[in-house]
Amino acid sequence: MVVTHRGAQAVGRCLEFGCGTGHLTRALVDRLSIADLALNDLVGDCEPHVMARLPAGQRARFHAGPVERLDPEGTFDLIASASVVQWIPDHRCLLRDLSNRLEPGGWIALSGFGQDQFGELQALGSSASAPGYRNAGDWAAMVPQGMALMATRQIQTRMYFPTVRAVLRHLRETGVNGNAQGGWSRARLQKFEQDYDAQFGTAQGLPLTYDAVWMLARKI
Template structure:
């Protein structure tokens, strides 16, 4: 099974829990939609969303640009049922599959938006080059991803995790792709959980676990609990999990 197949299966298995528990991702979508509204205040004709998930960003885009023609993409086709409440009466078409293999769709887009998706890509520079080609002159790419401090507790405890670009590296990739950054922001948000096991449950329920297949034996889980508590406990007895969002709006 490829990494993308494993990723697809894990997200598909956790769509319902994601919709209710991915509080950080939903807030990121709110913030990204606000940035988009600031930099694209008028109407648009054609938009593309990459990685719709359960529709956190989708519904905000459709509300803000109700007359636009939208192409919606996700790796997981089962996402469609979560989008149905938002797409009724709108001009939308869905393309299910790996966003790194997206077709050109024939006409340029005024806006390409993607939230909490590109950190999974095998070749982000190539994707950014393709999005630049798919944008109309003056069109915007709005994206959110995560920075190097994301899930720092997991990486420090297990040695496992995704490799993330820094803000400066992302800015460089966008410039190389022929895009001009209009706004870029980043911050850290720490959630607190009752135990390290609760952290693992949260990561599993939101589908954002590292894509490697991990076998949690009782011994390994005990060692993980002990080490995690020793490093990342708070004064109140909880443990932390760090998110490091990066949000960018860039113009062609």
């Protein structure tokens, strides 16, 4: 979406927050020539992993901590983040803060999840949710004055698993939802397994819905 709407021209300064181990980072540096890259994640231990994904000669610095308290020097031409904003409840405040860090004409590219994320788990009363689920249509009201929403996209996909325990293992290992971990007594887990299979079981297995949302905005 960035390349489609912004073009592939070089980026002066780019900030990626919630970079994790660098999957989006690698995509950014592969598709765009970035002169100066600032990387951030809440977990400081991510630094060696994300740095290892960078091509030789890429100028980059890592900043640990929450993006809300991040204070790198200067402003940016592009701010990007993947699968992080669902953990930030106040998106108006977030976008206002990010806009203040942008150069005129700069871009914000974010991905998160919509209201149907993990719909199966939500229907069964699971705590597997995050505070900031937004559908694509919700983002227009979040964008602050002085920015234009350029594009949104929302796509639902389903993964299938042989057992409920495999679903829970997937959630734990991918880290997409820490709220789904722990607190399972044998009786509670057994009932959850029975209910999941009865309500959602298919010939393909047990589904888990991902409701992915992307947004792209530009500072006017």
